[in-house]
Amino acid sequence: xxxxxxxxxxxxxxxxxxxxxxxxxxxxxxxxxxxxxxxxxxxxxxxxxxxxxxxxxxxxxxxxxxxxxxxxxxxxxxxxxxxxxxxxxxxxxxxxxxxxxxxxxxxxxxxxxxxxxxxxxxxx
Numbered sequence: 001x002x003x004x005x006x007x008x009x010x011x012x013x014x015x016x017x018x019x020x021x022x023x024x025x026x027x028x029x030x031x032x033x034x035x036x037x038x039x040x041x042x043x044x045x046x047x048x049x050x051x052x053x054x055x056x057x058x059x060x061x062x063x064x065x066x067x068x069x070x071x072x073x074x075x076x077x078x079x080x081x082x083x084x085x086x087x088x089x090x091x092x093x094x095x096x097x098x099x100x101x102x103x104x105x106x107x108x109x110x111x112x113x114x115x116x117x118x119x120x121x122x123x124x
Contacts, residue, residue: 031091031099033113034064034072035113037121038082063120064090070114072096087117 043059060082061075074090076098082088087109091100106114 031093032066034066034074034092035089035104035109035117036060036062036064036074036088036090037117038084038088039088040084041081055079063080064092064096065113065116066112067113069116071116076101 039060039062041058042061045057045087047055047057049055057077058081059077060071061069064074064098065071072092072095074092075088076097078088078101083103087104087106088101089104089108090098091102092098109117
């Protein structure tokens with residue numbers, strides 16, 4: 001009986017670990033956040049896949065700001081053109097390597113980053 005309970009316990013732990021690993025987005029987990037306002041793409045590339053389909057990629061190279069207002073130059077891409085004027089929270093590692101992004105509302109951006117984004121818009 002004890003062996004059966006032990007085996008069931010080990011199986012439950014294993015299944016739980018698998019579920020956690022399948023649901024964690026490692027492109028976002030443990031990454032720093034910086035904030036940008038989307039501008040026009042700085043480059044558009046097209047790649048032809050083996051099946052003949054064309055994949056269009058929109059590249060953005062711009063200045064982003066962390067929660068303390070520190071500027072960092074980032075480059076990231078999307079498979080569709082992003083809405084100009086939208087605000088993004090970029091997930092970055094190694095200072096400026098973008099691994100993922102989410103669209104956010106203005107009120108979700110830390111105040112120091114808001115100040116820098118306002119100043120950047122005023123200079124455009």
